Amino acid sequence: MPQRPMDILIVGGGIAGCCAAIALTQTGHRVRIVEKQEAWRFQSSGIFVYANGLESLGKIGLLEDILAAGFLVPEGRNAYYDHVGQPIVETRYPTADAGRIPAILGIKRAEMHRVMASRVAALGVPVQLGTTVTGLKDGAGGVTATLSDGSLARADLVIAADGVRSATRALIGIEVAPRYTGVGVWRSVHRRPPELTDKIMMMGPAKRFGIMPISDELLYTFGTVAEPGDSYYAPADWPRLMAARFSEFAGPAAPFLAELGAGTEVLYTAVEEIVLPLPWHRGRVQLIGDAAHASTPFMGQGGAMAMQDAVVLADALAAHDTLEAALTAFGRARFPVCAFVQDVSRAVGEAGARETGDPSASHAEMRATAQDKVDGFYDRLRTLTEAGGLGR
Numbered sequence: 001m002p003q004r005p006m007d008i009l010i011v012g013g014g015i016a017g018c019c020a021a022i023a024l025t026q027t028g029h030r031v032r033i034v035e036k037q038e039a040w041r042f043q044s045s046g047i048f049v050y051a052n053g054l055e056s057l058g059k060i061g062l063l064e065d066i067l068a069a070g071f072l073v074p075e076g077r078n079a080y081y082d083h084v085g086q087p088i089v090e091t092r093y094p095t096a097d098a099g100r101i102p103a104i105l106g107i108k109r110a111e112m113h114r115v116m117a118s119r120v121a122a123l124g125v126p127v128q129l130g131t132t133v134t135g136l137k138d139g140a141g142g143v144t145a146t147l148s149d150g151s152l153a154r155a156d157l158v159i160a161a162d163g164v165r166s167a168t169r170a171l172i173g174i175e176v177a178p179r180y181t182g183v184g185v186w187r188s189v190h191r192r193p194p195e196l197t198d199k200i201m202m203m204g205p206a207k208r209f210g211i212m213p214i215s216d217e218l219l220y221t222f223g224t225v226a227e228p229g230d231s232y233y234a235p236a237d238w239p240r241l242m243a244a245r246f247s248e249f250a251g252p253a254a255p256f257l258a259e260l261g262a263g264t265e266v267l268y269t270a271v272e273e274i275v276l277p278l279p280w281h282r283g284r285v286q287l288i289g290d291a292a293h294a295s296t297p298f299m300g301q302g303g304a305m306a307m308q309d310a311v312v313l314a315d316a317l318a319a320h321d322t323l324e325a326a327l328t329a330f331g332r333a334r335f336p337v338c339a340f341v342q343d344v345s346r347a348v349g350e351a352g353a354r355e356t357g358d359p360s361a362s363h364a365e366m367r368a369t370a371q372d373k374v375d376g377f378y379d380r381l382r383t384l385t386e387a388g389g390l391g392r
């Protein structure tokens, strides 16, 4: 018999936590979230959601609202240029569900979170902001969590969706340090000129600069570059530093780099990865999202993996007699998919960071192979996802 309705405590209200709360409430469980931020306050900048992530959002009933809040790139187009703006090649991302799910959406992160948090609230899921978990005691009758306000919360299942630096992961004795990848990402938000509708990727010498529409009014840019591991940059300096890092870029990047100044929304992130073998659970505590498998951002798939985790976990709980069997099945279904994304993303990032000298050979290779690589990646991703045998 599938799992009876359970009391589930979710730690962290990001993409993974909100999507899991929605999926699990919809499948009959009683869910609550604790989130350490005092108020919902989500990072500036944008995010892409590819068809596989959009498909998961469709499964939990969020697709329409997310599409309405973001920007669909026409025909999933991705235009590649060199760093001075000479075109290299154009590729298209695949749609899903026989074209019913679009190929790629850009959306402001805060907008995506607004949609997710509104649905969590509409479903009546209690969210305790400004709260963390400071202790976990797993016993025969369930888990007793000590919350940072001193209260106790009993749960049949605790879901750690508290991101790359998950404190819950440490509480259950999983010792894994986030690995700094050597890459820093600089992101900025700008007004979108109406004619700029495609995703743009500019291939610089050991640097990349991307431009992505995120609404009718806005776009965001993202530049990746090697940064020392111990670097700290004061936020007030971010606009100036971003402009300096990518000063050799011209063409489509030029107007946005020229705009960077004190009034621009700029965000710097040193990219970390979590590479963790199974099991991703201990007893009644399950890791999902970045807490289990944070990836480098080169394939833009971390958010989609968190969305898929939510759907697959809800399905695993519905399909298995015991919690242990459900959590084991969840890990087995998700590990190959998330590891594939991590491996490809890491390889793409490392290859890009090594590239110096005359780029003409690599651009010629891109012209010959870029679309096949996109199609190959998404075919393999779908095969691995379906092989998990889970997912509505």
Ligand SMILES: Cc1cc2nc3c(=O)[nH]c(=O)nc-3n(C[C@H](O)[C@H](O)[C@H](O)COP(=O)(O)OP(=O)(O)OC[C@H]3O[C@@H](n4cnc5c(N)ncnc54)[C@H](O)[C@@H]3O)c2cc1C
Residues within 6 Å of the ligand: 011, 012, 013, 014, 015, 016, 017, 034, 035, 036, 037, 046, 047, 048, 049, 053, 131, 132, 133, 161, 162, 163, 164, 165, 166, 167, 168, 185, 269, 271, 288, 289, 290, 291, 294, 295, 296, 297, 300, 301, 302, 303, 304, 305, 306
């Ligand atoms: C530069 C960059 C660009 C990216 N671009 C993309 C992209 O285009 N597309 C894409 O799909 N993915 C992208 N990603 C990846 C994506 O952002 C992550 O995979 C995704 O945010 C993971 O969601 P999450 O909910 O697991 O973790 P998070 O988004 O980190 O959310 C964790 C939540 O838990 C809360 N929390 C943390 N600690 C505690 C605690 N102790 N107690 C309670 N709450 C806690 C946090 O406040 C937060 O709300 C990118 C990542 C980076 C770094």
